[in-house]
Amino acid sequence: MDLIARIRSRDVRAIARALTLVENGDEPFLAALDAGYAHIPHPERVGITGPPGAGKSTLTSSIIKNLRRQGRRVGVVAVDPSSPFSGGALLGDRLRMTEHALDEDVFVRSMAARGRFGGLAIGSHDACDVLALAAFDPVIVETVGVGQSEVDIARLADTTVVVLTPAAGDSVQALKAGIMEIADVVAINKADREGSEHLEEDIKEALELRAHQPGPLWLPPVVRTVATTDEGVDELVNAIAQHRTFLLSQGALPEVRAARSVARLTDLAGEALLRALRTGTRAKPLFERLCSQVRQGTISPRAAVNELLTSLKL
């Protein structure tokens, strides 16, 4: 049986193997995945993002527990955008979700983000597709919210949960970084710590501002959680379900998916073009010459790009 068929039959080793191939950008496997693209299911996709150490993995583990009680098969990809190598943090994710290690209906995988262009998004989309093929629903994507990655995760998921904690500076950081703009649901985790009420007020205030934006109204629910004791997790799972109901009632899911596919195309096109410039027989010499001219300051970066486009007839 080929690998795709084995994934479809929910063979755990095949799923693990496929995710390694995705992580390595293995072209034959990606081509096989693409060949069956039209038949890949569309499970619910939930993104979990937030500052380092906010409790995303612990919270994900509690969410899994809740969803298992509902009989759902849960697939999780934890992507580390900061490290191109598997390191201690990734192992941490695995450890934090070990209570589900023997459950065949839960699959948790940590992976390093691949590539600079489109960063996080490229490999994670494929990983989600592998989990979708293996009939996991929902598929949860955890990522550390630093820099561009939270915008990427918003594009990966139907529902994005932003996890914050009362730790000093978190709220300021989140409000500044525009992280609130991508939140469909906000979890204030470590609510057992001091300052969670205050943080909740700050966040609600920031979210109220969003209510004045045009478009259908979704005011992100703010849920206080203690991931280590599962407190508030039922409410959090409910809030995620409510957002899904909202998307369905608005008929918005097809558009969310369509926009996601186009964003994916854009990322892949960017990556492919850059690769062509660096390795293509025709483009590489030209690109190298322009790079050295830009280094010397004899031509501006913009002028160099214009010359590239003209010479390559783009």
Ligand SMILES: Nc1nc2c(ncn2[C@@H]2O[C@H](COP(=O)(O)OP(=O)(O)OP(=O)(O)O)[C@@H](O)[C@H]2O)c(=O)[nH]1
């Ligand atoms: N007091 C308290 N500690 C928590 C809570 N949730 C998580 N923690 C602890 O916070 C630490 C970090 O938790 P993780 O789940 O690894 O956090 P994370 O956001 O996944 O971390 P990264 O993936 O490294 O960014 C662990 O020691 C958890 O036990 C909580 O609600 N209350």
Ligand SMILES: [Mg+2]
């Ligand atoms: Mg984590």
